[in-house]
Amino acid sequence: MPKPHGGKLINRSIKKELSETADLPKLGININLSEDIINISNGVFSPLEGFLHNNDLENVLNEKRLTDDTPWTIPVLLDFNKQDINEVKEGDTILLTNKENGVLALLDIDEIFTYDKKTLAQTVYGTQDTTHPGVANVYNMKQLLLGGKITLLDSRTRKFDEYNLSPKETRILFKEKGWKEIVAFQTRNPPHIGHEYVQKTALTFVDGILINPIIGKKKSGDFRDEVILSSYETLIKHYYLKERAVMSILRTSMKYAGPREAIHHAIMRKNFGCTHFIVGRDHAGVGNYYGPYDAHDIFSEFPDLGIIPVFFRSFSRCTKCGSVVNDKICPHDQKYHINFSGKKIRELLQNGEIPSEDMMRKEVAETILKFDKPFVE
Amino acid sequence: MTEGKDGKKYTTISIPTPLAEKIKKRIEGTGFTSLSSYVTYVLREVISGMEEESEEAFSKEDEEKVKERLRALGYLD
Ligand SMILES: [Zn+2]
Numbered sequence: 001m002p003k004p005h006g007g008k009l010i011n012r013s014i015k016k017e018l019s020e021t022a023d024l025p026k027l028g029i030n031i032n033l034s035e036d037i038i039n040i041s042n043g044v045f046s047p048l049e050g051f052l053h054n055n056d057l058e059n060v061l062n063e064k065r066l067t068d069d070t071p072w073t074i075p076v077l078l079d080f081n082k083q084d085i086n087e088v089k090e091g092d093t094i095l096l097t098n099k100e101n102g103v104l105a106l107l108d109i110d111e112i113f114t115y116d117k118k119t120l121a122q123t124v125y126g127t128q129d130t131t132h133p134g135v136a137n138v139y140n141m142k143q144l145l146l147g148g149k150i151t152l153l154d155s156r157t158r159k160f161d162e163y164n165l166s167p168k169e170t171r172i173l174f175k176e177k178g179w180k181e182i183v184a185f186q187t188r189n190p191p192h193i194g195h196e197y198v199q200k201t202a203l204t205f206v207d208g209i210l211i212n213p214i215i216g217k218k219k220s221g222d223f224r225d226e227v228i229l230s231s232y233e234t235l236i237k238h239y240y241l242k243e244r245a246v247m248s249i250l251r252t253s254m255k256y257a258g259p260r261e262a263i264h265h266a267i268m269r270k271n272f273g274c275t276h277f278i279v280g281r282d283h284a285g286v287g288n289y290y291g292p293y294d295a296h297d298i299f300s301e302f303p304d305l306g307i308i309p310v311f312f313r314s315f316s317r318c319t320k321c322g323s324v325v326n327d328k329i330c331p332h333d334q335k336y337h338i339n340f341s342g343k344k345i346r347e348l349l350q351n352g353e354i355p356s357e358d359m360m361r362k363e364v365a366e367t368i369l370k371f372d373k374p375f376v377e
Numbered sequence: 378m379t380e381g382k383d384g385k386k387y388t389t390i391s392i393p394t395p396l397a398e399k400i401k402k403r404i405e406g407t408g409f410t411s412l413s414s415y416v417t418y419v420l421r422e423v424i425s426g427m428e429e430e431s432e433e434a435f436s437k438e439d440e441e442k443v444k445e446r447l448r449a450l451g452y453l454d
Binding site: 003007069162165168169172173176177246248300302303304305306 | 408418419421422424425428429435439440443444446447450452453
């Protein structure tokens with residue numbers, strides 16, 4: 001099992017009498033920031049212990065690394081407006097709160113600083129186009145940034161907690177299962193045959209697979225979280241060895257930062273204890289902002305990442321081979337290939353139809369159709 | 378440590394000139410744009426390769442608590 005990123009698993013939560021914090025200035029934060037806080041506190045974002053300082057931010061933008069040379073590609077930032085909180089200064093401790101998650105956390109403010117949205121957008125997303133959802137988020141950020149360590153004091157139990165394992169828990173789980181090499185698969189969709197094939201191809205060479213759906217904010221037309229989880233449970237039950245596959249969720253917002261986000265996704269899975277990470281076509285991409293394999297190429301900049309990327313190009317079904325293939329293993333013409341189109345499968349399911357078994361397992365499709373409303377409205 | 382005590386982001390390392398020449402030849406036409414970027418890459422690779430496997434030191438008590446939850450959730454038998 002790899003060491004956590006940066007060398008040690010961060011744990012920044014303590015039980016504290018909440019009355020002790022009653023006098024602290026309070027800053028209300030949104031749901032995404034509260035997820036960031038939980039991910040920092042339980043080590044998903046190791047080695048981060050809090051929100052980035054200015055010099056770390058600059059280094060992440062310019063070098064794709066923290067100031068201590070540890071690879072890091074996505075800035076984790078806490079933005080605020082002056083009017084959101086009574087006068088605070090560097091050296092103060094404040095209380096961060098979010099009602100939805102019941103998050104309460106301390107922030108030791110090391111630094112209050114300004115930043116340039118254009119540079120941030122251009123560097124992380126490679127564009128300043130505000131139709132890019134990540135760029136739009138940057139332009140909606142508040143005026144100033146707060147850098148400093150956080151300490152999680154409390155958070156509410158949440159929906160799907162029974163699927164939610166911390167890095168400490170997955171590490172102990174893998175050890176108990178006797179897995180030494182573990183491949184992680186990230187997803188935001190129910191599995192079709194192409195996904196299963198990618199997972200099983202990778203799994204063939206390691207001890208176990210962590211299927212790790214990202215749960216959280218979705219856009220209209222996306223599959224609902226419970227649908228994704230149930231469909232994977234069905235797939236694992238019928239088509240995986242129980243001792244070889246584990247599913248747990250990851251709560252974090254998608255940034256759609258393509259290559260930079262692929263590195264970030266790999267780092268989080270390294271913290272969960274995985275040795276390998278599957279990177280598909282246009283990983284974490286959106287629209288046509290990134291080349292289909294930019295998210296593969298970027299890994300060559302990080303010989304010290306500490307988790308091995310497993311690159312996949314797209315799979316399709318070849319009627320001539322009579323099996324699932326990719327461009328490395330099948331010599332036949334495109335006319336024999338049926339692509340696994342997520343879009344097409346979605347359309348069929350939206351009409352209440354079961355896709356062909358060449359596309360999706362019948363049990364999986366039936367599981368999806370058992371839901372009254374499988375899609376986010 | 379990219380930022381040295383003097384605040385500089387980079388430091389100079391001496392290597393034998395013939396070695397430098399060899400490397401320059403070697404990296405022609407590759408993605409490496411300079412001798413420095415190549416040397417940095419190789420050193421990062423070497424240093425990270427020396428990192429030992431994780432022997433995570435969770436306390437026995439901690440580990441038992443985690444296993445209990447994993448069993449309750451069906452992750453462990
Ligand atoms: Zn073929």
